[in-house]
Each structure stands twice: as structure tokens, then as C-alpha cells.
Amino acid sequence: MLRRLNYTGRKKIPQAQVGITLRGKEQRTFTVAWKDLKLPESGVVYVEAYSSGSPTVMRFPWGTVGKPFPPSDPVLADVTGDTVSFDLKVVDESESVGRLLGICRGIRPRGPDAAPDETAGRQSLLPVNPIDLGDEVWRVTFMHDRPWLDVNNRIPGIMDIVRSDARFFALVFPAVIRRVLIHVVIVDEILTAEDDATDWQSLWLRWGIYWHPDNADPPDGEEDVVGRLSWIDDVAESFCKRHTVAAKLLEAMQPEGASR
Amino acid sequence: MNASLRRLTGAGLDRFGAYLIDLQADKSLAAPNSLLFDKAYSEQVQGGGTVEEVTLRTKNDAAVYLHRLLGGMKPDDIDRDVGLWSWLALYYFEQVCPVELGKRDPHKPPRYIFEPLNHQRRYRHVLWTPYWILRVMPDHNRIYLNESLTVHGDLVEQTLSRLVNVLRLQGFREVVDLLYFNEETGTYKRGTLSRKRRGSLWPRLVTRVRQLSLTYDVAAMDGPQIIEALGEEFSGWVGSHGA
Numbered sequence: 001m002l003r004r005l006n007y008t009g010r011k012k013i014p015q016a017q018v019g020i021t022l023r024g025k026e027q028r029t030f031t032v033a034w035k036d037l038k039l040p041e042s043g044v045v046y047v048e049a050y051s052s053g054s055p056t057v058m059r060f061p062w063g064t065v066g067k068p069f070p071p072s073d074p075v076l077a078d079v080t081g082d083t084v085s086f087d088l089k090v091v092d093e094s095e096s097v098g099r100l101l102g103i104c105r106g107i108r109p110r111g112p113d114a115a116p117d118e119t120a121g122r123q124s125l126l127p128v129n130p131i132d133l134g135d136e137v138w139r140v141t142f143m144h145d146r147p148w149l150d151v152n153n154r155i156p157g158i159m160d161i162v163r164s165d166a167r168f169f170a171l172v173f174p175a176v177i178r179r180v181l182i183h184v185v186i187v188d189e190i191l192t193a194e195d196d197a198t199d200w201q202s203l204w205l206r207w208g209i210y211w212h213p214d215n216a217d218p219p220d221g222e223e224d225v226v227g228r229l230s231w232i233d234d235v236a237e238s239f240c241k242r243h244t245v246a247a248k249l250l251e252a253m254q255p256e257g258a259s260r
Numbered sequence: 261m262n263a264s265l266r267r268l269t270g271a272g273l274d275r276f277g278a279y280l281i282d283l284q285a286d287k288s289l290a291a292p293n294s295l296l297f298d299k300a301y302s303e304q305v306q307g308g309g310t311v312e313e314v315t316l317r318t319k320n321d322a323a324v325y326l327h328r329l330l331g332g333m334k335p336d337d338i339d340r341d342v343g344l345w346s347w348l349a350l351y352y353f354e355q356v357c358p359v360e361l362g363k364r365d366p367h368k369p370p371r372y373i374f375e376p377l378n379h380q381r382r383y384r385h386v387l388w389t390p391y392w393i394l395r396v397m398p399d400h401n402r403i404y405l406n407e408s409l410t411v412h413g414d415l416v417e418q419t420l421s422r423l424v425n426v427l428r429l430q431g432f433r434e435v436v437d438l439l440y441f442n443e444e445t446g447t448y449k450r451g452t453l454s455r456k457r458r459g460s461l462w463p464r465l466v467t468r469v470r471q472l473s474l475t476y477d478v479a480a481m482d483g484p485q486i487i488e489a490l491g492e493e494f495s496g497w498v499g500s501h502g503a
Contacts, residue, residue, distance in 0.1 A: 010475065046477070056396075057428050059479055080336045091477040097485050098477035132340055134377045143425065 013037060013088065013104035020047075020086050022109040028076040030109060032062060032088070041066025043090040043101045049076055050143075051084045051129070065090060083129040083148070084109060106146055106200070125203055126176065128162055138172055140179045146200040147180045170249035174236045181208050181232045185218045186225055192217060208235045211242070263297070265308030265329065267343030268350070272301030273373060276350055280369045287363040291353040302347055307332055311348070316355050320405035322387055323394035335395065345374035345388045356386045356409060367412060383420040384412060393420075396427050400437040400483075403448050418453055419462050426469055434483025435469075435490075436461065439497040449497070459494040468493070 019033045032047055045062040056078045063069025076084060086107040091098040108124060127146075130153035133139060139150045151158045161168050181204065184190050190201040209215055212235050219227035240246070268276060272295045279292045295301040309329045316322045326348075330338055338344070349356055349372040356372070357364050366372075370381040374388055383389050386409065393404045404420075407413060426432045440452045440461050451457040459465070468490055472478055476489060487494060 046479075048479070057479075089477060091480070093477075097489070098480050100475060100477060136377065 010100045011039060011090075011102035013039075013090070013102045015104060015107055018088050018104050018107055020107050020109040022084065022111065028079075028084070029074050030076065030086075031074075032068075032070065032086075034065075034068075034088070037065055037090065037102060039065050039090050039102045040092070042092075042094075044093050044098070046089045046091065047074075048087045048089065049079050049084055050086075051079050056080075062088075083127050085127065085146075125200075125207060126180070128159065130158055138176075140176055142183060147183065147204075149176060166248040166252035169243075170240075170245045170252075174240055174245065177208075177236050177239060178232055180204055181235060182229075184208070185228045185232065191220045208232070211235045211238045213238045262310050262312050263351075265305045265311055265344070266296065266302045266347050267305050267341060268295065268302050268347045269300075269343060272298075273343060273346055275301060276346060277369055277373055280366065280372060283364060283366045287366065288359075289364075291350065291357075293350070293353075296347065296351055302343075305333075305341075305344060308344075311351055316352060316409050318405065319390035319393070319407050319409055320402070322409050323390035323405055326387060326391040327394060330391070339388075339392070340376050342374050342376060345385055346372065348387050349373070349385070352387070358410065371412065380421055383416060386410075386412075389416060389420070396424070397433050399430065400433040403437055403441045406446055414453055415448055422462060423466065426466060429469075429479055431478060431481040431483050431486045432469055435465070435486050438483050438487065439465070439494060459490075459497050464493065465490075 013034075017035055017037060021031045023029050023031070030049070034045075037043075041064060043065040045065060045068065047060045047062050048057050049060070050057040058076060058079050060071050060074050061069075062071070086109065088104045088107065089100060090102040092101050106124075108127065125147075126149050128149045128151060130151050132154060133150060133152035137152050137155065141148050141150050149162070151162055155161070184201045184204050185208075188201055190205055192205075205218075208231075209217060212231065216231070218231040221227060275292060275295055279289065283289050309332065311329065312325075314321075314325055316325060353372075357366050367384070367386075370378075370384045371386050374385045375381045376388075383392075390405060390409070393401055397404065404416065439459075440448045442449045448461075452461045454460050455463070469478065469486065472486065472489055478486065481489070487498065
């Protein structure tokens with residue numbers, strides 16, 4: 001079983017303490033602000049930008065914790081795709097190899113109209129990325145150390161469908177839950193989640209335990225793949241039951257104006 | 261003959277795909293070159309360059325040439341263009357699937373007809389893959405590119421789709437080159453892909469680098485620094501020891 005160890009005192013920076021604002025469409029730039037990092041003033045800050053569908057990560061030096069010094073032109077030229085996420089790293093560079101003092105992963109940027117004191121976009125468990133998927137409607141991908149729901153941008157209004165169509169919700173999300181949890185508890189074998197862990201596997205595992213009918217951890221027997229699959233089924237079933245998924249699908253399938 | 265860059269249309273892809281299936285049964289079939297410039301089966305690529313009669317012996321030859329040819333186009337568009345890559349494979353078919361003793365030795369269709377949306381099979385394309393490797397690995401790429409264009413290879417098949425997130429780290433690329441490239445044979449060392457051998461590229465190096473990234477700013481580390489941090493497990497691969 002894999003466990004996450006933190007021997008070095010690396011600090012997880014809450015997303016509420018970092019704000020990133022995205023500007024522009026054709027030429028996207030961004031600004032970064034942080035508060036109360038509780039890290040040494042001399043810690044060197046780097047901001048890394050990436051998106052699903054692109055292998056590229058752009059890295060921007062941003063001065064130090066005590067003295068931010070943004071680059072003059074932080075353009076996201078090499079990061080393609082509509083859904084951009086950021087990591088902010090604080091590094092101790094006093095020795096030849098930089099050590100991480102703190103890190104905030106998966107920051108979703110705000111739009112340019114956000115209030116100045118609004119915190120960063122909450123880290124989504126499953127960011128949605130509209131891209132050209134050819135003849136597929138949706139797909140789960142694992143890029144930049146997190147799962148993404150890719151949806152086909154050839155379908156008009158696909159983002160609205162994802163947000164509010166009961167049929168899409170009923171037919172897609174239970175399958176997505178299974179796909180992601182299989183990755184967490186069978187592929188990556190993450191079976192326990194520390195309370196303060198913010199890596200995506202721990203977030204999803206805690207989410208699964210929350211939805212499990214007995215709030216149970218997945219079985220941790222070394223070869224108990226069948227038991228883990230059963231645990232995943234229980235989570236998906238519980239999720240569907242709580243959201244009355246089948247009933248909502250039936251309702252959505254009724255012809256408009258038909259009486260029930 | 262130099263010619264303007266084109267892409268196969270849907271009808272062209274169908275015909276090329278049918279040919280590749282027939283070729284499995286009759287390995288002496290001539291390539292359907294008539295598709296290349298017939299407007300019913302192909303169309304010109306706006307903003308594309310001019311294809312040349314070049315000799316592409318290695319993947320590196322192809323990668324360098326294709327970057328020159330496609331330099332004016334957006335990588336995002338290029339990476340999704342099924343017709344473009346399939347047309348290029350057909351245009352250079354005598355080189356990517358050569359006739360030897362009157363017969364070809366064809367791979368399966370994804371080697372020639374690009375499948376950009378399949379995360380496993382897209383790395384099988386004979387021309388897109390070298391092009392993509394050079395883009396993602398601008399340095400320390402010889403372990404992937406120093407090979408005949410006609411060979412697909414286990415290294416590409418087994419590692420590319422899994423390494424996509426770590427290959428962007430310059431230090432990681434340098435580590436791969438320092439540990440697993442065999443200077444004498446010009447290819448990767450025996451055991452590089454072995455699950456049983458300590459310190460193999462897949463899965464051990466990838467796992468260990470991910471662990472290091474929890475402690476160190478790996479993006480700023482060079483190859484020797486990463487190797488030192490990796491510890492004893494990988495020491496057997498340094499220099500010619502692992503060959």
C-alpha cells in the first residue's frame with residue numbers, strides 16, 4: 001500500500017491563500033497574489049501553468065514570498081486547451097538543490113471580473129475540459145497528476161449539458177466515478193487518506209469514503225482487487241441513490257408537456 | 261518531386277485504410293499514390309509548406325525535417341490533423357514501409373493512419389511520433405530518435421504514453437539519457453524496460469522521480485543532481501555498467 005510521507009516539513013498551502021486571475025482570450029496572461037503563506041520571506045516563488053491535452057508546463061519565477069517580482073509578460077503561449085490550472089511552489093534555494101518549502105497544487109484561476117478579495121477558484125475534483133474528441137462524447141484522462149473530464153466541443157452547448165442535463169448526469173457521472181476510483185484504489189493503490197493531504201488521489205478517496213454507505217475505507221488486502229471493485233460499486237450506488245439518478249433520468253426522458 | 265502539403269479527406273482515408281488492410285494479405289500491392297493529389301481524396305493544407313524528396317533514414321531525420329516543414333502551423337492543429345499525417349505517411353510510404361525483395365512488411369494501420377484521440381495508439385504513427393518527441397524532448401532525445409524510421413520499438417510503445425508528464429522536465433530527460441542510453445550500441449541498455457531489474461526506466465524511475473518531486477524542486481534540477489538524489493538503486497546504471 002502506498003502512503004504519502006512528508007519527511008521534509010513541506011507545507012501544503014491552502015488554495016484560499018492564493019489568488020490567480022486570468023486575462024485575455026487570444027493571448028492569455030495572468031496575475032498572482034498570495035497572503036499569509038507563513039513561509040520564510042526568502043522563499044523563492046515559482047508559478048507553473050498547465051492544462052489537460054497539452055504536455056507542456058510553463059514555469060514563471062515570481063520573486064520571493066516577501067518580495068513578489070512578477071515577470072513582465074506572463075503569457076500562456078505554450079499552454080493550449082481551455083482549462084488552465086496552476087501550481088505555486090515556494091523553494092528554498094540556499095543550497096545547490098532547491099527544496100520545496102510549500103506547494104499549492106491545482107489552482108483554478110478566477111475570471112478578470114472577480115472581486116479583489118475573492119479567493120482562488122476552489123480546486124475542482126474533476127475539472128471539465130472541452131476539446132475535440134472526434135466521435136467520442138466524453139472521456140476521463142489523467143494529466144498533470146489529476147483526473148479531467150474531457151468533453152467534445154464539437155457538440156453545441158456541451159458545457160451546459162455537463163452542468164445541467166439530467167440525462168448526461170445519470171449516464172456519465174456514475175461511470176466517471178468508477179473510472180477515477182479504479183485509478184485511485186487499484187492502479188495507484190491509495191487506500192488511506194491523511195486528513196490534510198491535498199493530492200488528487202487523497203481528495204477522491206475521501207470523497208469515496210464519504211459516499212460509501214458505511215463510510216468505510218477500501219479493503220487493504222494486498223491482492224483484494226475484487227473487494228476494492230466492490231467498494232467502488234458501493235460508492236457509485238450510494239451516490240446514485242442519494243441523487244435519485246434513475247428517477248431524474250426518467251423525468252428528463254418524459255416528452256415535454258407530458259403529465260406524469 | 262516537390263509538392264504543396266496536403267491532407268487526405270474522409271474518402272481518401274477510407275481508401276488508404278482499405279489499402280492497408282489489403283496489404284496485410286498481399287504484401288506486394290503497390291501504394292495508392294493516386295490519392296495524394298486527386299481532389300476527390302485529398303486537399304491542400306492552407307499555410308502548409310512544401311514537401312520535398314528527402315531521405316528519412318532515422319526518426320531524428322524525420323523529426324527535424326517535419327519541424328521545418330510544419331513550422332508555420334499551430335502545434336494544436338497539427339496534433340489533431342488525421343488527414344495531414346496520414347497523407348504524409350502515404351507520401352513517404354516507400355520510406356516508412358519499404359519494399360524488400362518485392363514485398364513490404366507492413367505494420368497495422370495506426371502506424372500510417374494517425375489516431376490522435378487514442379492515447380495509446382497515437383504514439384504508433386510513423387511520422388507524428390518522432391515529430392512529437394522532438395517537440396517535447398528538444399534535448400537528450402537520442403534514446404528515442406536515434407533509430408531507424410521503420411522500427412516502432414518497445415521503448416516507444418511502452419513508455420511514451422506513460423512518461424508524457426515527466427518528459428517535460430529537462431533533468432528527467434538528461435537522467436534517461438545518462439542512465440539508459442548505450443553509447444556503444446546506439447540504443448537503450450538491456451533491462452531498461454524490465455520490471456524485475458532494479459532501477460529500470462519503467463516503472464521505477466518514474467515512481468522515484470515523482471517521489472522526489474514532493475521534496476525537491478525537480479524542475480530546476482539537472483540530471484546528475486537527480487541521479488544523486490535517486491540513490492543507490494540506480495547506481496548500477498551509471499556509465500557503461502548497465503550496458
